[in-house]
Amino acid sequence: MAEFDLIAKYFTRQAEADLGVGDDAALISMRPGYQLAVSADMSVSGTHFFADAEPYAIGWKSMAVNISDMAAMGAEPKWATLSIALPDVDHEWLRGFSDGLFACADAFGVSLVGGDTTRGPLNIAINIMGEVPRGQALRRDGAQVGDDVWVSGCLGQAALWLQSQLGHLYLSAADIHMLAQAMHHPQPRVSLGLALRGVASAALDVSDGLLADLNHILQASKVGAELEWSAIPQPIVQSTVDEHAWQQAVLAGGDDYELCFTAAPEHRQGLLALSQQLDLPLSRIGKISATTGLRILNGQSSIDLSSKGYSHFV
Numbered sequence: 001m002a003e004f005d006l007i008a009k010y011f012t013r014q015a016e017a018d019l020g021v022g023d024d025a026a027l028i029s030m031r032p033g034y035q036l037a038v039s040a041d042m043s044v045s046g047t048h049f050f051a052d053a054e055p056y057a058i059g060w061k062s063m064a065v066n067i068s069d070m071a072a073m074g075a076e077p078k079w080a081t082l083s084i085a086l087p088d089v090d091h092e093w094l095r096g097f098s099d100g101l102f103a104c105a106d107a108f109g110v111s112l113v114g115g116d117t118t119r120g121p122l123n124i125a126i127n128i129m130g131e132v133p134r135g136q137a138l139r140r141d142g143a144q145v146g147d148d149v150w151v152s153g154c155l156g157q158a159a160l161w162l163q164s165q166l167g168h169l170y171l172s173a174a175d176i177h178m179l180a181q182a183m184h185h186p187q188p189r190v191s192l193g194l195a196l197r198g199v200a201s202a203a204l205d206v207s208d209g210l211l212a213d214l215n216h217i218l219q220a221s222k223v224g225a226e227l228e229w230s231a232i233p234q235p236i237v238q239s240t241v242d243e244h245a246w247q248q249a250v251l252a253g254g255d256d257y258e259l260c261f262t263a264a265p266e267h268r269q270g271l272l273a274l275s276q277q278l279d280l281p282l283s284r285i286g287k288i289s290a291t292t293g294l295r296i297l298n299g300q301s302s303i304d305l306s307s308k309g310y311s312h313f314v
Contacts, residue, residue, distance in 0.1 A: 059100025071193035075130035085120035157182035159253020227286035
């Protein structure tokens with residue numbers, strides 16, 4: 001199948017843009033008073049997903065992790081481009097992948113407006129764009145001493161699933177089934193990100209692990225933080241898991257795609273009300289301190305992990 005026939009068959013739809021798929025570039029008009037938020041994520045077979053993973057799940061997650069970056073900025077996701085390298089043209093795989101990709105895009109109001117295809121090892125690169133009112137984007141450099149540290153949802157589910165698939169720990173079939181949803185179908189917290197405009201002093205999404213990602217906020221804001229282990233939202237499983245492996249998954253496992261953010265204590269009641277409104281758990285897990293560094297308290301002791309999060313080059 002020729003390249004443009006492949007694009008027309010699987011990736012061309014009516015897009016909310018002045019000019020979308022089919023020309024040399026997309027044309028997009030910005031609303032007055034808004035800034036363009038732009039991000040990019042790459043998904044590589046063997047690194048971000050198993051080669052035999054369900055194509056629908058690969059499509060969903062490839063789009064979801066990009067939309068999550070928009071949520072972390074308090075931006076409304078609007079447009080995306082897809083560049084994909086394929087080892088060959090597998091129509092069944094492409095049908096499943098494009099169905100998953102568009103299911104996620106449709107769920108969050110994103111239009112695919114362009115991209116590229118080529119032959120090569122399976123590699124999926126998405127650029128995403130969104131709109132945020134000028135000056136209202138959530139950033140990493142605004143955390144203040146005394147702010148609370150919050151996180152949405154539950155941490156460690158995807159990491160526990162992955163470790164079980166790699167044979168590093170044993171989980172029951174019921175636990176594996178439950179945890180797989182978090183790995184394959186993450187839910188970008190767009191509504192939360194939009195609601196945090198003017199509330200959160202700093203924010204990001206948890207992709208490489210809570211410790212690694214929260215450290216980005218601490219470094220950008222030139223502050224430290226103290227977290228309470230028992231306050232961090234954790235999975236409920238039937239299986240018995242080694243304590244160190246459990247802490248590693250929850251604190252540094254990655255692939256959570258929840259939002260971690262800081263906010264002044266005066267916003268506590270409002271955030272608890274927002275949690276109810278969105279039907280999304282929001283947990284206050286610690287506070288920002290003047291002493292640099294990140295400490296995790298577990299009763300009278302502290303937790304020190306050998307790995308603070310995922311790194312591609314370590």
